[in-house]
Amino acid sequence: MNIKTDFCLKPFNTFGIEVMSKSCAQITSSGDLFELFEAGELQKQEVLVIGEASNILFLTHFDGLVIMPLMRGKKVISENESEVILKVNAGEYWNSLVDYTVERNWWGIENLSLIPGKVGAAPIQNIGAYGTELKDVFESLEAFDMKKGEIVNFNNEECGFGYRNSIFKNEFRGRFVVLSVTLRLSKLSNPNLNYKAITDVFDGKKTTEISISEIRDAINKIRESKLPDPQKIKNAGSFFKNPVVESKTAEQLKTEYPEIPVYKISNTKSKLAAGWLIEQCGWKGKRIGDAGVHDKQALVLVNYGTATGKDIFDLSEKIKNSVLDKFGVELQREVLVV
Numbered sequence: 167m168n169i170k171t172d173f174c175l176k177p178f179n180t181f182g183i184e185v186m187s188k189s190c191a192q193i194t195s196s197g198d199l200f201e202l203f204e205a206g207e208l209q210k211q212e213v214l215v216i217g218e219a220s221n222i223l224f225l226t227h228f229d230g231l232v233i234m235p236l237m238r239g240k241k242v243i244s245e246n247e248s249e250v251i252l253k254v255n256a257g258e259y260w261n262s263l264v265d266y267t268v269e270r271n272w273w274g275i276e277n278l279s280l281i282p283g284k285v286g287a288a289p290i291q292n293i294g295a296y297g298t299e300l301k302d303v304f305e306s307l308e309a310f311d312m313k314k315g316e317i318v319n320f321n322n323e324e325c326g327f328g329y330r331n332s333i334f335k336n337e338f339r340g341r342f343v344v345l346s347v348t349l350r351l352s353k354l355s356n357p358n359l360n361y362k363a364i365t366d367v368f369d370g371k372k373t374t375e376i377s378i379s380e381i382r383d384a385i386n387k388i389r390e391s392k393l394p395d396p397q398k399i400k401n402a403g404s405f406f407k408n409p410v411v412e413s414k415t416a417e418q419l420k421t422e423y424p425e426i427p428v429y430k431i432s433n434t435k436s437k438l439a440a441g442w443l444i445e446q447c448g449w450k451g452k453r454i455g456d457a458g459v460h461d462k463q464a465l466v467l468v469n470y471g472t473a474t475g476k477d478i479f480d481l482s483e484k485i486k487n488s489v490l491d492k493f494g495v496e497l498q499r500e501v502l503v504v
């Protein structure tokens with residue numbers, strides 16, 4: 167196993183924040199984790215597991231051990247005429263996995279095209295986009311328990327998935343290293359066109375005539391037109407979650423701001439578009455030093471060069487405060503602040 171000390175994390179976080187970790191272990195098998203456990207390395211210090219750190223904002227140096235799971239590989243566990251059960255190791259890139267499944271006409275994750283990061287991170291916040299969430303195809307995962315030093319399995323229900331949420335962000339935060347994720351994919355054509363931007367692209371076309379690669383291409387095009395590429399402008403995607411509020415609150419806001427987007431998600435709850443709220447507060451395209459709000463998508467905060475984690479965080483606090491003042495709605499960060 168490759169353990170490095172005084173490890174520079176700047177190339178390993180998509181915000182491009184210049185921070186160090188006390189040490190970093192790049193692991194290539196569960197055996198490496200057993201070794202770290204037996205040597206007491208997982209118990210004596212703070213541990214942070216990262217994939218591409220495309221959903222993390224580092225405020226300062228990390229005084230502990232960073233673990234990077236690098237295990238690659240995929241395996242078909244079983245298949246029949248209509249579906250395939252695919253096990254994927256944590257170190258695979260999510261978007262390469264989408265390519266792989268699209269090439270084989272295995273339906274289920276094509277709407278999650280172009281999401282950065284590794285497969286091991288996908289269940290942590292139940293990644294989602296364009297009307298699909300990981301939980302829709304998630305079968306189970308295998309993880310290393312850093313408290314007990316053993317490998318355990320979680321099925322879909324046990325992961326407690328919610329909107330950008332799971333038990334791994336709550337009671338089990340920081341306890342498990344995801345080793346692999348198993349998905350149930352369909353071999354039968356199954357386009358998910360629930361999201362308006364996608365419906366518009368395929369307007370007038372029969373669903374049976376839409377191929378999986380056409381959906382992937384459409385989603386890639388929409389994403390590329392709206393979201394900054396972290397290779398070019400440093401960012402971590404949506405910085406805030408879309409707030410879920412009581413439907414009564416949403417209705418009140420609608421009378422005051424008739425154009426406010428409101429999505430009813432249950433009998434009593436509605437979701438608001440955080441990007442719209444931020445834009446109405448005048449933040450879109452604003453910049454304080456090298457920390458800024460993207461000019462095409464107000465939900466995305468960016469590092470134009472030398473912003474520190476604190477610069478980005480302070481900007482996010484200002485945004486939160488102005489949304490609270492104007493709309494009485496409290497934004498929650500989607501990004502993990504370390």
Ligand SMILES: Cc1cc2nc3c(=O)[nH]c(=O)nc-3n(C[C@H](O)[C@H](O)[C@H](O)COP(=O)(O)OP(=O)(O)OC[C@H]3O[C@@H](n4cnc5c(N)ncnc54)[C@H](O)[C@@H]3O)c2cc1C
Pocket residue numbers: 180214215216217218219220221222235256281282283284285286287288290291292293294295342343344345393394395396401402403404502
């Ligand atoms: C341009 C851009 C667009 C994005 N679009 C979307 C989107 O549409 N939908 C969406 O849901 N997200 C989106 N994201 C956020 C991000 O890509 C996802 O959350 C992704 O799953 C993070 O993967 P990662 O490997 O970078 O994880 P990291 O950022 O490294 O880690 C995220 C969390 O997972 C934990 N973690 C990582 N790997 C493991 C592991 N193997 N075992 C246990 N814990 C682990 C970390 O400790 C941390 O809590 C976007 C980000 C960017 C930069």
